[in-house]
Amino acid sequence: MHACGHDLHVAGLIGAARLLAQRRAEVAGDVIFMFQPGEEGPGGAEPMLAEGLLEAAGSPVVAAYALHVSSAGQPLGMWFGRPGPLMAxxxxxxxxxxxxxxxxxxxxxxxxxxxxxxxxxxxxxxxxxxxxxxxxxxxxxxxxxxxxxxxxxxxxxxxxxxxxxxxxxxxxxxxxxxxxxxxxxxxxxxxxxxxxxxxxxxPVTVNDEDEYAFLRETVGALFGEDRHYEMPHPEAGAEDFAFVAQAVPSAYVFLSACPAPDPAAAPDNHSPRALFDDSVLGDQALLLAELAIRRLANPR
CATH class of the missing domain: 3.30.70.360 (Alpha-Beta Plaits)
Known part of the structure; x- marks a missing residue:
């Protein structure tokens, strides 16, 4: 079983869709929600792109955003990432x-x-x-x-x-x-x-510098500047969202769902002992929805 938090990702994205439906009048364009049928191997982003994911709304996608929860490494509720290369x-x-x-x-x-x-x-x-x-x-x-x-x-x-x-x-x-x-x-x-x-x-997951700066600014506005940590180095994990980032300016961020008092000692995502605090679901949904509203309201 590959249980590294994808249930939280799906639930958070559904939450974002509901928030945007409630605030439809504020959405100055189209939003595509990407629910991956799988992450590992060829079952995720790559075939979705081949099937026309980025053309699903009938107009060009201007930006893409993604997040991944973490069971270790940072205190609960901390957002973390970096511009440029993020994952290998x-x-x-x-x-x-x-x-x-x-x-x-x-x-x-x-x-x-x-x-x-x-x-x-x-x-x-x-x-x-x-x-x-x-x-x-x-x-x-x-x-x-x-x-x-x-x-x-x-x-x-x-x-x-x-x-x-x-x-x-x-x-x-x-x-x-x-x-x-x-x-x-x-x-x-x-x-x-x-x-x-x-x-x-x-391929390498690369955060577009402008889109990541916008994401970080949005995190600060919603949750406070102290809720973001900029990683000094990329991590050697890999992510199929990289295929999306090759096609459209993108930003990808991590969110700690670590329930342990010592995140450094907590089991990480791929451990069978990993634990996730789903109290972060509201924050996930809020950030994704707000990114869509703000980005469509400010075309570049």
Whole structure:
């Protein structure tokens, strides 16, 4: 179960729709409400855009806004985000090292892919730190490594599965050929072959600077300036709203629904122990509705 607060998102958006219906005379244009049928993989924003989401009102969308609740990190009711890059692009890569199996007692008669796979794991970390600017981060994490069936059998192959996170389009374009170079070079050095299968996931989520400034101003007007925290750095999670942000000026913000007295120690959204305080629902609905009213009243 992926229960990281999406029930609150749906309820908050319904609340915004009700508020706007009640204040219809104040709405100087059309508003599209985006209820994602899914967030992970291809089930969310991307197919909705392909099906005409942004043309649903019959007139061009001028801006888009989104929020996500958080079960940790900030005190209850705090809004937080930043202009520019907010969340990372998230891609996957599967690496297969092709050797030749044999008996564990005679490795010289085989081509053992297991230590070569281990060498690739370490080399990928070195590649990231020595080929990419630390001020424009890249994260390559090997989340799965498999090979073999028994202690004394050298397998024919070994496999690595990676998540690849980048915070700029440039590094996203560079990182995948760099991974392939590492795999090709190390496997060739040991007389083997390597295969890399890449699955491109979500792009970088980028907040439009003007739209985020407008969102922050609206948060201050509704809730007070002390209810907003500007994140110094983007976070390495990923978000399919990034596809919307590529198509229209957008702003995305987080809202703490953390019920714990110590947010730093609270379980985060993807923990099975995560807890959400739904008292923030009214604030969610109010901000989304007010953003729509104010933005349509002030076209740019």
């Amino acid at each position: 692009a998230a891609d996957e890569a599967v690496i297969r090292v092709l050797g030749e199996g044999g008996h564990g007692s005679q490795p010289h008669l085989a081509k053992d892919p297991v230590p070569v796979a281990c060498e690739i794991v370490l080399a990928l970390q070195l590649m990231v730190t020595r080929q990419f600017d630390a001020m424009d981060p890249v994260v390559v994490t090997v989340g799965r490594i498999t090979g073999g069936t028994k202690d004394n059998i050298i397998p024919d192959d070994a496999e690595l599965e990676l998540t690849v996170r980048t915070f700029s389009a440039g590094n996203r374009e560079r990182i995948h050929p760099a991974i392939e170079r590492v795999v090709d070079g190390i496997t060739a050095a040991h007389g083997m072959r390597g295969e890399v299968h890449t699955v491109m996931g979500y």
